[in-house]
Amino acid sequence: MTVFKSMNPLKKATRNDLANLCEALWGWKPCADWIEEQKYHKCLHQDPRCHHQRAERLQLFFDFYGEITAYYVPEFSSSLPPAFNSHGDLIAIIQYIKKNADKPRVQLTLEHFGISGQPRVSPSPSPSSDQNRAFDLAARVITTFECTIEGQADSQLEAGLHPAIWPSDRTFNQFVDSCIPKQSQLRVGPYNDIAQQPQLHLGSLTVKRLKRIAKLTIVRTDDLGSHLLLDRKNGTVAIYHHTSVLKEHLMMAQTQHHTPGPSTSQHSNLPKDLVQETMYTLKHVLFPVDPESRSLLQSLITKDKFDPDLRNDIDTSWQQHEAPMVYEHWGLRLMDLYDEIQTPTPRGYLERWMERKSGSRYVMMATLAGVLIAIMLGVLSLAVSIFQAWVGWQQWQHPVSS
Template identity: 40%
Template structure:
């Protein structure tokens, strides 16, 4: 009956729900004595690391709290958090099944009365929510994420004919070609990345760092807002790596993708020098970045060489930042009036400023000359008679 449908069925999230989520995402093993507790005191229990996942918990709460089922139906697609975790496990267990097959397998089966099957739109909404949490992307139709679009963050639709594996390839395409347009001008990454630190971007181009929980938005340069988005849920990525340490196929997200994100944060944007770390601390304390960014763990050290040599996922965005550093976009209306190319723009700007100064000086000189001529004329017309 319609009165059984709650407007926000997933609004309340308990510690037990978060513990179940951790077991679903990273297969955490809990000791059993910390059920429902915010954290576990036993170092051997995975729940002792729960405080590090505050950004993950916050995103989960925000996404689930916004879920609204179809109200005029007999059954909602999601009534509890357990329902959502079932879909996430199904996606994880069958990564090569098309989305439409996953929907049919979960929502349409002989055991379920056809009258109690949720509305198709609600089924898709539940699947999008599960994918958003599982893959750390904003998945779904654009009209369902109007608030995100207003902030300049794009959404990606998981089409019914795509499997989870194919969806991830579409969400995170590898760059097979050179990140730079000209191979002759293609410099080594080792010579570029030292210039792409957050402090350099901030100092030379005025770009600010902005946190994002959407993995697809990592290193996206927003020219209008003059910000670079940085994925800051790094604790979640580290747990994904840890969970897949024994079996690389057990990682939901591509390992190379995770390593590139961590490398671009820890080694490119915020290297170990004092000024960069001070900037990072300021972003954490004042601008909403997660505290885990301050923890640099050795678990990724063994993979950094291969990451830096390719940048298969984020090479294009790093190249765009480098191009912005070499040819800064105009910041003011005056600069926007000039050509986009940096050298020509500043040469024309200097010429125009020189012409403007010359015109001002000429006008002032003309005024002084006019005044002197008028004084001379008055002296000639009205000479002073000596007594």
């Protein structure tokens, strides 16, 4: 992998590349002071449009971007040029996807790489497998979903064990909607009519209860598709932590909503309800405002590099209404966590042994054994009574003279 990384045209992203990335994703660009790594306090007071602080809050996202692009692997077995020669090429694909989010993937790929009469971005097109990897990577940067095209095994290995599939005949909007589809409605609030709609108390699914009662290990994930994913076998639950990125998606959607002009096919990088629902799971469910939860959150930020924006309780611009809230995207995973708290999976050897012994078949066996023991004791008691009666009868028949 070191050899591949040294030959990777995306191995290092400059601050100017990151500034262009912000402009492509959210429509704003950090100031020159941030790009040149200069002090920014004067800039903030002189120009209210300066986005220096927003860029500073996105540092973990920039680290994530640098990590996934640093291991981009071109098609070395072909004489054709790679899909990327610089970060500008990747940003160009991001912009093209966002502007044409209602076109099928195969059409986007053919048009962008200069096939079917469209202008080419390079003298000759790249290998098809490299083109697919390029669009997978661009989609991952836009959404933070691990992405791959169907039937491309090497891309699946790069994307992860459970990547989201972006089929060649589906648009980017369709791909995003299919990643975390609306499955069930779970309302978080007081119990009142659980027969009609499952409900949970906000305090029942906090991180502190997941650790203390279910004995789960909290795992940081940069893949939004893995958020709240429970692994019972390994005793882990994944938590997506990039709240600073989620807020940027919401602010972008709000800006586009209030901007006059003709409608476009691309409204936001992610569905607004999915982003807002994810924020609620983080801010209201997992990390409520109490000393123990705050302490656990600070530990995760310090030791496991969770987004520091998670502890920011001042900015509530993303919040349109108070909980309870209907969870249409994450409801099933929240129910899985609730079930795990109610009936924790045995973790240690002793707990597993006790759990096996407490199964219904063992209860039946224990009951049967108790019945057999009772019968045996009854038979022994009857035998003793008979023996005592026989001894008494013998003494009556043959009295012993004193």
